[in-house]
Amino acid sequence: MEINEVPQDSLDYKDRDKLKKLVYAVDKDGKYTGIGSVGWEAENIATRQAWDAIEEELAETEQKVKAGELSPIAWFMQKKLMDIALLAQYMDKWQWQVRRHMKPPVFARLNPATLEKYAATFGISVKELTDFGK
Amino acid sequence: MIASNYQHHQHAHCESGVTANLLNHKGLTITEPLAFGIGAGLFFAHIPFVKVSGTPGTTFRTWPGAIFKRVAERLNIQVHTEKFRSPQKAMDALDKALEAQNPVGMLSSVYYLPYLPEAFRFHFNAHNLIIYGKEGNQYLVSDPVIEDVATIAPEDLAKARFAKGTPEPRGFMYYIRSVPAKVDFEKAIQQGIKQTCFFMLSPPLPWFGNKAIFLLSRKIKDYPKKLSPRKSALYLGNIIRMQEEIGTGGAGFRYLYAAFLQEAGAMLRRDDLQELSSELTLIGDDWRNFAYHAARQMKARQTDRVSYDDLSELLRTCGEKERDFFKKMEKLRF
Structure with a gap:
C-alpha cells in the first residue's frame, strides 16, 4: 500500500473517529513509513456490524x-x-x-x-x- | 512521580509499540518494526473450535507476551516481570517501580480503558500499555496505539489489570532493568526471521501457520451452506476485525513485517531482504483486497455462493503466495 492509498474513511460512531491509528505504507521510493489513518471503509463496516x-x-x-x-x-x-x-x-x-x-x-x-x-x-x-x- | 524523559511515540501495535517505547527510554534506539521482527510477531492461526465471543478464533500475530520476551532475550536485556494475587499488591508494586523512575509495561483489558473510543472496547485482555507516572490521583498512560498520552483513574486501571477471562492478566507488569552497552542486532534479526519461518511453515497441524490460511479458505467456501446469512456475515466480520481493526498496521501485520524486512535489509546491507520486503508488501495488498471484498459481501448479507467462493479463492491465493514467500525467506543464509 502506498502512502496516498492510505484510506481516511472516518466513522462517526462510538468515538471511533476520535482516534487516528498508525498504519504502515510505502512512499514513492518504496520506503516504509507510519501514517495516521482515521479508518477504512472495510474495517468500519466490520466494526459497525459487530455492534x-x-x-x-x-x-x-x-x-x-x-x-x-x-x-x-x-x-x-x-x-x-x-x-x-x-x-x-x-x-x-x-x-x-x-x-x-x-x-x-x-x-x-x-x-x-x-x-x-x-x-x-x-x-x-x-x-x-x-x-x-x- | 513521573519517569523523567519518558517520550510517548504512537505505534501500530500495542506489544511491539510498548517494547520499542520502553527500550528507547532506556537509551536503546529501536523502531517498532525492528522490535516486531526480532520478536517474531508475525503469525497466522485459525482455530474453528475455539470460539471467541461466538466466532471462530483467528489471529494474525503470535501469542501475547512473546514479542517482548523474545526481544529482551535476543538483545540481552535485563527485565523485571511480576504477576500478582491481589490488585492492592499490584498497584503498590506499580507505585514503587514508578518511584524508582521506571516506566512500567503491563497487560490490561481494553474494556476497562475509558480513554479508548468505545467502538474498540471489548473484553480483550491482552492489551499492552505503559504507565510512566502518577500525578495527583491519576496515572499517566502511554498507550502506543493512540496518538497522545492519556490519564486513567486507579480504580479503572486496577479493573483493567485484574479483568477475568482468557487470558487473565493477573496484574502482570514488566519493566527494563538495564540494557547492554552494545547489542548485536544482526544476530537478533536472524533469530527472529528464522523463528517466523519456523512458525509459519513447520506446524504439522492444520490450525497454525501457513496451513491455517488454506483451512480458513476452505471454511469460508462452506459458510453459505452451513451457516445462516447472519452468522456468515459475523464470521467474516470477525476476520476483518482481527486483520484491520485491532492495531495491526494494516493487512494483519503484513505491512509491519515488510517494514521490518526493509529496515533489516538496510542495517545488514542485504538486497535480498529488501526484495522480500517488496514481495510481502504486495501480499499485504492482496490481504487488503480480500478484506475489502469480504466487507462488501458482509454488508450485502446475501447468501450468494459465488461471492463466498470468490473470497475463498482470494484467501487461497494469499496462502499460496505466503507459502512461496516464507520458503524463500527460510533459505536465506547469513
Missing part, C-alpha cells in the same frame, strides 16, 4: 425479559459484552448457576448478597438490576 449484532441481541433479550422468559441478568450480561463463561468467572460461580439465575423464578428468590454482586459486576445498582424490564 449492530449486539444491539439486535439486546433488543431480543429485552423482549424476553419483559415477557418473563429471562431475568434481567441476561440483558445486563449482553449489555456489558460478556458471555456466560466470563460472567461466571466474575461471579465466582459455575456456568450452570449463572444460567439458572437467568430464569425469572430463580432470579426472584436470589439473596441480597448475590444480587449485590451481580450489580457490582455490571457497575449498576441493585434497584437498576431488579427493576429492568418491569
Whole structure:
C-alpha cells in the first residue's frame, strides 16, 4: 500500500473517529513509513456490524425479559459484552448457576448478597438490576 | 512521580509499540518494526473450535507476551516481570517501580480503558500499555496505539489489570532493568526471521501457520451452506476485525513485517531482504483486497455462493503466495 492509498474513511460512531491509528505504507521510493489513518471503509463496516449484532441481541433479550422468559441478568450480561463463561468467572460461580439465575423464578428468590454482586459486576445498582424490564 | 524523559511515540501495535517505547527510554534506539521482527510477531492461526465471543478464533500475530520476551532475550536485556494475587499488591508494586523512575509495561483489558473510543472496547485482555507516572490521583498512560498520552483513574486501571477471562492478566507488569552497552542486532534479526519461518511453515497441524490460511479458505467456501446469512456475515466480520481493526498496521501485520524486512535489509546491507520486503508488501495488498471484498459481501448479507467462493479463492491465493514467500525467506543464509 502506498502512502496516498492510505484510506481516511472516518466513522462517526462510538468515538471511533476520535482516534487516528498508525498504519504502515510505502512512499514513492518504496520506503516504509507510519501514517495516521482515521479508518477504512472495510474495517468500519466490520466494526459497525459487530455492534449492530449486539444491539439486535439486546433488543431480543429485552423482549424476553419483559415477557418473563429471562431475568434481567441476561440483558445486563449482553449489555456489558460478556458471555456466560466470563460472567461466571466474575461471579465466582459455575456456568450452570449463572444460567439458572437467568430464569425469572430463580432470579426472584436470589439473596441480597448475590444480587449485590451481580450489580457490582455490571457497575449498576441493585434497584437498576431488579427493576429492568418491569 | 513521573519517569523523567519518558517520550510517548504512537505505534501500530500495542506489544511491539510498548517494547520499542520502553527500550528507547532506556537509551536503546529501536523502531517498532525492528522490535516486531526480532520478536517474531508475525503469525497466522485459525482455530474453528475455539470460539471467541461466538466466532471462530483467528489471529494474525503470535501469542501475547512473546514479542517482548523474545526481544529482551535476543538483545540481552535485563527485565523485571511480576504477576500478582491481589490488585492492592499490584498497584503498590506499580507505585514503587514508578518511584524508582521506571516506566512500567503491563497487560490490561481494553474494556476497562475509558480513554479508548468505545467502538474498540471489548473484553480483550491482552492489551499492552505503559504507565510512566502518577500525578495527583491519576496515572499517566502511554498507550502506543493512540496518538497522545492519556490519564486513567486507579480504580479503572486496577479493573483493567485484574479483568477475568482468557487470558487473565493477573496484574502482570514488566519493566527494563538495564540494557547492554552494545547489542548485536544482526544476530537478533536472524533469530527472529528464522523463528517466523519456523512458525509459519513447520506446524504439522492444520490450525497454525501457513496451513491455517488454506483451512480458513476452505471454511469460508462452506459458510453459505452451513451457516445462516447472519452468522456468515459475523464470521467474516470477525476476520476483518482481527486483520484491520485491532492495531495491526494494516493487512494483519503484513505491512509491519515488510517494514521490518526493509529496515533489516538496510542495517545488514542485504538486497535480498529488501526484495522480500517488496514481495510481502504486495501480499499485504492482496490481504487488503480480500478484506475489502469480504466487507462488501458482509454488508450485502446475501447468501450468494459465488461471492463466498470468490473470497475463498482470494484467501487461497494469499496462502499460496505466503507459502512461496516464507520458503524463500527460510533459505536465506547469513
